[in-house]
Amino acid sequence: MKQNWFKSGDPWIWLNAGAVAISLILVFGLLGLIAINGFGIFWPKSVITAKYQEPGGKGKQILGEIHDIETISALRISESGVQIPKHKDTFQRYLLKSTRVGTELPFNRYLKYYLKEIKYPKNIVVVERLSGGIFIGYLKGLKNSEGLKNSGRKSTAISNKKLEKQINKKLDRAWALHKKIKVIEKNKIGRLNYRQEELNLLKLKYQYYKEKDQKKYQTIEKELVDIKIQYSRLQSEIGKLRSKINRDVLLVSNHLRDKTEIPVANITRFYFPNRMSVFQKSGLYLQKFWEFISDDPREANTEGGIFPAIMGTVTIVILMAILVTPLGVIAAIYLREYAKQGLLTRIIRISVNNLAGVPSIVYGVFGLGFFVYFIGGGIDSLFFPERASYKPTFGSPALIWASLTLALLTLPVVIVSTEEGLSRVPRAIREGSLALGATKAETLWRTVLPMASPGIMTGLILAVARAAGEVAPLMLVGVVKYSPSPPIDFNAPFIHFDRTIMHLGFHIYDVGFQSPNAEAAQPLVYATAMILVLVIVILNLTAISIRNRLRERFRSLEN
């Protein structure tokens, strides 16, 4: 029986089945890993207080959010120099995030074995701050510039409730002011800066071409002075708002009863994680998630949101699609409908097909050399010679070059699948159209292309999916870790091809591998990765549904 079973080859079939199973585990494990870690970070975490006492060491009181509990072997602990009892093989270890003090890192690991008096105090508050990370401690009171106004006693929950309400009110006020400041900074000052830059460039141009008309200079100078006046006016306005915003101060204390003050202006939100219900936590979760995808990054990309990166990714991909679709479709039509089908066409076809397999970094190198330095540098020296010593306009990595590089990268994909779509259109339909007196162009435009549109869409899907996830070539031709101004704004011409942009994929690389505090940023990287996967899946699904609808429409014709 045993002999037979092995002889029959069934074990091999089982092995094959195992390979599929492993592949499936890899796919879903990977997606699951990203999803769990990415979604998990927004969930409010419980806070503990405890006493940490290592043998021989000084005991210390600790307070922190539980970020992870891991089980590790005794050896790895003793490697790190911590003494442990001999009788146990594995230990549990807490990863706690506490308030950052000075240069100390916020993340610390503690063995559960040495933690005494672990408590989950209900009245512990987590204060999220604009700068300086989170603060964990107890609410003590609220102060404004006139002095102490209200103080909560930790024993009575009622007065704390009152205090919270008051803080919330102050927070709302601070946020309203923040918004005002942001509007001034982003819109008004942003516009002034943009205009000032324009004027400076114009001045450079006049100087370069030795413009004789002094009046032109004067108008520029006049406007520049005007801008300066407006600018200082806005600045003083902001200053006033700032002093208003800084009126309220929150009094808090930490677990060691050290009192600190946090300006309300610096607070984004506060919550009591240990007494929140699941429902409340979910609400907070959604808030945080929304903040993550709609806010600008803070603190060197390690906090805040990723909105500019999302916007950059979408902009670059859309621009790429606009560039690649007509080119790819026309090339495919040429190859399939107009070119003589011979050896040469076959060679071209194979080559185009193969280019899809050329490493993307090669396209990046080409983009950098050809687009950025050759074409971009050429444009600069032709049209903006006056800016040579100032700064390059198109002769440096920029949105347009990134999109063009991506378009070139995805061109083979679009050509190949459009050709496939064209080849599926039955001969009879073409011949019928021609027989009815339509010209070749009319036949193509009215009958063949619509029928090939599912193929074109497939190509576009694949192109978009590939483009959205590409990082290697982009980091050479226009994607940066932080770009001060978005590619699309309200200043004419609204879309700025010469600006650098942010990108989700590069954001992952940068924050995960280039930032000094990689551990603190790691959860954010998971979340960014998850968003990137979502963007790609959504782009894919949209395109697939469009394709399916189109296919449905032409199905009857094909048969």
Added chain:
Amino acid sequence: MSKSQFKLRSKRLSRRSIKDLMAKWIVKGGGLSAIVAIFLIFVYLSVEVAPIFFKAKQTPIALAYPIPGDSSKTLSISLEERLALASRITQSGNVYYFKPKTGAVTQRLKLTLPDKVNISAYYKPEATSNGNEDEGGKFNLETLVLGLSNGQILLAQTSYKVTFAKNGKRIITPTLNYPAGNKLISTGGQSPIKQIAGALNSEGITLVSSGGAGKLHITRLEKSGSLMEDESKMTISTSEITRPKNEKIQDIVLSKDQKSLYVLIANNSLLYYDISDLKKPLLLQTLPIGSENENVSQIKLLVGGISLIVGTSSGKLSQWSPVRDGQNRKRLQKLREFKTLTSSIIDIVPEYRRKGFLVIDRSGSLAIYYSTSNRLLLLNKLKQTDASRVYVSPRSNAALIETRSGKLQFHKIKNEHPEISWAALWKKNWYESYQKPEHVWQSSASSDDFEPKFGLSPLAFGTLKAAFYAMLFATPLALLGAIYAAQFMAPRLRQVVKPSIEIMEALPTVIIGFLAGLWLAPIVEGSLAAIILMLLLIPIGVIAFGYYWQKLPINIRSRIPDGWESIILVPIILLVGWIIFTLIGPGIENSFFNGSLTTWIQQELGIPYSQKNAVVVGLAMGVAVIPTIFSIAEDALFAVPKHLIQGSLALGATQWQTLKQVVLLTASPGIFSAVMIGFGRAVGETMIVLMATGSTAIMDFSALLGMRTFSANIATEIPEAEVGSTHYRVLFLTALILFIFTFFFNTIAEVVRQRLRRKYSTL
């Protein structure tokens, strides 16, 4: 039909045909330009790469004008950065500034020499550069150490200060100053100095002089104040080396760091002294160079002051450099020999900023060499055959040649990428201060006189290593999976499974790389034993499960229809994996390897381990490659005509026999092309390698060490590379190599696949 109606119709027709024609041209133009755009990549990359293989070119600008200034002996000529001006210092103590193109003297300065004293020896240490590129441009401080007939020494320094006038015009002001102060430096000897050498930096000056035989005087001026010009703040210390038998001293060379002293004495012996301790000069080595019937005619230091170029009377050239030997002693070692010239070497001039040098030989030939790449870039017999000396410009883009008959020639030189040769790229190369020839990639460093090391072998090796480990993991999984999905899987399941695995292809590699670097690498380090065990035990577990499954009663087995085996295997594999990970792995590590396999490997076996290693890259890149191979191989296997399979089964073959002898054989070209394409992808993958390896360019196949690949190297270095520099072009070369390599593999795969398709259609 009336005539007018007909006209109208033909008009409309013509408009339509014009449209048709236009469409035709638009499509033709657009299509061709799109295709051309794609091929442009190849052409452009080649164009960018080509210059590194060009030879140097020399264009005479001015031939033979009389030497500007007086007719006494030229000590040194130096050219200004942008060749606007040159200066000539003569033995009579005059400094003439002249236009290098015409020889017209613009200015004359005079060195302050005491009465009745003349210059009896001179030495030109390596020039130091000053200022920066943006404002006014770099300028060189060229020092000349002058030994006088009264045994004293004078240091003179010439430079060209560049300022810009309001209209943007460049104004060059020649300056002449005395770095050691105006006073002469006494060496201890009174007789005329015959041989001299010196070196200076911001801390001090060291001078070595000799009256011609027997004795060497060493003088060191150390700065104690802040300004070097202020002589009062210099402490002077002296020392002497006495040679036995009053040997004639022919030449002295002092290294830039003021520590190594090379003295050439009669009978072609080179003495190598360590004079870092001035009081106790140490003779490290006495080295016979040259042979019986040839004399050493020239010794010069290359820029950086590490290597010596030795030229002989028979036209031989070689490079020598101090190298630590087995006992950690510094010994002069011949790094390489250069192509021999036909007659005696009479002048060697090192380039200012890179490790090349210019040579003049007795027959009047000008040669340009580069040390690292061992290239003879130019060999040109000059028109006047009595050339005696050559002077190179700071940017190595021009040279002045002096003839014995008192003429000066001015040549422009185009020699942009001397650093590259076939051997420099691919072979072991003996770099300065290395103990032996090695493969090294090290493209840049902070110091100016750094020797760039463009050895591509470690990168090529790393690329193939990464791809190899990835394929090792991906190929079996993907191919076995494809076989099952195509031949045994239930059609309904296949419809779900195939796209889900293909989803992984759309998963950005930056995400896989990030997980590999931050999540997988620590896991592999912590539970290496479990990872290795999983590779072994999971297949065994699967087969064992299969064995016991078919022993189960039929009514349980029949609940799972045929072709769904892989789904019941998912929990089994997860379970086995979990057991290995939490129980067996740690158990083995604890009981056999003192708790940690990685530590044990490092300490007991002495095998180095780095956290981001080939195992991590192999697993991560394997995941990225699996969908590619799976998808193509599955297509090929699924397309095997069904009647072949059914025929085989009908003849009594088992499923496995059919698969082995019919399906696999028929589809083997498709499988081959799947593997090829997967390999191509692994070779070019960038982000995973960038994030999951340490990016160290080493040549070690160990799975426990990292690597640096072509693609990761490009990604990290090209943003910093100066446009048009050799480094930039070498990076383009690596991109071109990647392009050609992947293109080649893909073409093979594609041709094979097309053949297969045709075969299927005939079956």
